[in-house]
Amino acid sequence: MKLATLAALNAERAARRPAVLVSDIEGGGERLVKAAEAGGDPLAADVAEALRSGRAASVERDGKRHFLNPHLPPPRLLAVGAVHITQALAPMASIAGFDVVVLDPRTAFATPERFAGVRVVAEWPDEFLAREPLDAFTAVALVTHDPKIDDPALERALRAGCFYVGALGSRKTHAKRLERMTAKGFDETTLARIRAPIGLPIGAASPAEIAVAVLAEAVGALRRKPDVAAAAAA
């Protein structure tokens, strides 16, 4: 393998852009196919499948064996609201392999003391997300209870095609949220992607238990709906 190819792959990965390394195991040689260029590749269908499933596989085409190894960005979790639930959710999600960011403009909540070892950002969602945009490999959990903070993040999450969007609040709160989002021009199909009330229905009683329910729901969205990469590549 050429060092230059590996360097190019690492650059794509660092930028959170999906790519597939296509290798000729028997004859030697490989090429890097970036997701944005996947349609023009001679093995376009196989590359698309690798991006969709996230699984490495060998295929035989025109009498040659090719090994396709997809590299998808690691899942991120953006927790909007540096609240009690998030204090349990952030470390658990880190252990589960998510890159975690906690976002809350309220400086009394978003303190490093409350979130040891986690990236905490004390900014408004529009400020932060303009700089570090959401993508299809990001899960968003909205837990502030405050539409001023939650809604701007929700809009961006829906537009970015985040693989998981969960919003805290009762059915009544959620009905109002849907009204506001409808007024913003979102259609029913898009709004149906919001998981609310947030978390799997396990009867969670404490903030930590709600965090378990949210994390499990996010993992389910990641692993059981493998069309994340396809959305990103589209």
Next chain:
Amino acid sequence: MAQESDDVLRAAQDWATAGRGVALATVVETWGSAPRPAGSHLAIDDSGNFLGSVSGGCVEGAVVEEAQQVIADGRARTLEFGVADETAWRVGLSCGGRIRVHVERLDT
């Protein structure tokens, strides 16, 4: 399996850029209950340092050894390990799976 190979691929690049001889091992096929999925990486340098995993610890030793040859002569090799294989049994892949590992040199 991009998530878990992050540091491995980065390390392989850094090692090679620093002038060390480097081989990259990749699981290209698995059968049965193989501990690591296809696409998993192990990076090896010419001093025998390694990072990553192709089997969760069962056959890494053998791969690291073979990688020294790959780094020396530049010829890529595909290794197969499984319970039916005496070598694999010796190196400890007793978990019931079989894996094929491709080992190639990083060339500048």
